[in-house]
Amino acid sequence: MTKSADRASGGEEVGPQSGLLLRRALPGLDVAAAVMLSAFMVAVSAEARVVQPEARPMTALGAALLVLSGSALAARRVAPLLSFSLAVGAAAAFLGMRFAGWPVYLGAFAGLGVLVSQVSRARVWVPLAVVGGGAIAVATGPPEGWHLGRMLAVAGVWTVVTVVAARWAHTRRRLAEQEAEARVVRERLRIARELHDVLSHSLASISLQAGVGLHLVDRQPEQAREALRGIRQISTDGLAVPGVIGSAAYRVVQEGLTNVMRHAGNGVHARVRLRDVGDWLEIDVTDDGVAPSRSVGPPGHGLRGMAERVSAVGGEMRAGAETGAGFALHARLPLGGAA
Template identity: 55%
Template sequence: MTVRAGSAVDAATAVIFATFMALMSQFARVTQPEARPPTAFGLALLVVCGLALALRRRNPLFTFTLAVGTAVAYLGWRFAGWPIYLGAFAGLLALVSGVTAVRVWVPFATVGGVAMAVATGPPEGWQPAPMITIAVVWAAVTVLAARATQVRRKLAEEEAAGRVVEERLRIARELHDVLSHSLATISLQAGVGLHLVDDRPEQAREALQAIRQVSNDALAQARAALSVVRGPSEESRQAPPALADLGALVTSVRGAGLGVDLAVDLGSRAIPDVISATAYRIVQEALTNVMRHAGPGARARTHVGTVDGWLEIDVTDDGIGAAVPGRSPGHGLHGLAERARAVGGELQAGPASGGGFTLHARLPLGAER
């Protein structure tokens, strides 16, 4: 909810509350026959007390002062009393929940409580019972409101901290996926260039050009990921990679020397942007793992398709990476599993039955799930 929308809700609530207190004052005198009949001045005090709540977000201290001040004046004139207490206590809640500094709101709440208790007694004479009752209720409401506000603020802080951690993890995953793939490609291309630099310099030049292109793409994607920390910018508004970019990804991987078969069968189904971006990252990291671990001569097969409201992703290879003893899933696979779970999907990866490595992920497409 925006600040403007919140202010509109507060204004509407204040009008309804003021109207309610003004109407109830006509019936309050039935239980207080000795009270002064409501007059235009008394109704004006009730309305002002209620309307003070319209400013509870912008200036809770002023709201409290205005609400309690009009309530004390109303009681001092001996108008029928109970509706005005609602306005005073509403002002108290606005003060305690809206002012964070305890050293500020405690003195105001104390003075307000004393003023309300005193105004309940005169001018016919001191009335200890109602005065003590108002003082006790006022103190109890203050303590409960302070406790509730403290809990609410703590939960808000924990939620904000959780969002920060989640955003850090998201940026870390983005950087890992971008840098891991790019560095693996650069490493393979550099190896090709070193091998060919003497005998076939033209092909070595092509490898160097590929390294330059991969490096530039990696820098652009890294800047886009980090720009979120610095704030909105032209880079942060760049669209993330999606399924439509798989062709370029596979071309880059093939240029690095890895054989890749790609099959994409989406039919006419529209793929949500977040699912499309997640699917791209999964394929990217899976192919990166093949380049890093499958060994020379390995070949990867990638299939992306839709099945019963799910986007299915399969990446398999015939390499030797899964057979290396002592190798445990790295940060990449953990990051991919987190990506899949973040959008409501699941991911499984491990050695294939006939050798090599296989990765399977399924991501929900929405309403058909």
């Protein structure tokens, strides 16, 4: 993924953040796991007919179904519903055609794990899990002589795995939400500390001027009015001291690029543009990635925390999917002349 930062007068390179290398490597790990699972199922199933002489001999079609069931794992992050459907559908077809081999169940249960762990809405994954489990159980018993005990055993194991996986996924999501909320709280505390450090002198001056104004408001109203003007000027200047604005701008760019690296995928170009427009510093972070999941649902904790930081210094921020492709983050921060 290539990243560039442009100012009105030129540009400079912005390097990737090493903390996200693992996230970028995860899709590759998914592909490797899918390949190994497919190879294992094909290799073991080819020998399984020795103990299942009544089963259908392994053919190219049977091997293709095993490969399809195992390779579906590679799409578990980008298309979990498709991954589940392919894994379970291919496994059910393999069993229904009476091919030999127990490893096919690994592909089916891997698809179930993808569904439960990657799809958070119960009204979506529960019906699919029930249908998938029913398909695998029915396919286990041959039409010419239903093995009711075997079918019930498969359905029971499927149910147990579903419940365990659902509880694990729920716990994982809850912990992730708690950690995200803790990050937002830490960000708020960091904002407060920065504002305190930078604005402490301004606040002291405001307090002094307010005391003068209160003392003179009745006897010398003109001087009290001057004190109020001074308070207004000090507070205005305080919202645009370089330390606060510089820190906010840095965080906006950091969060924008982090969002790109987490969600936009590989081979995507990102651009950071900073411009002085009147009394405002405008920041745009855009990319040309295609990530439909980024355009739906509420913004993440990172973007919410960044919006709070920008708002705390008197700025504005918006973020969302662009028309067609890509994602854009735009922020405006007040400079010295901001009112």
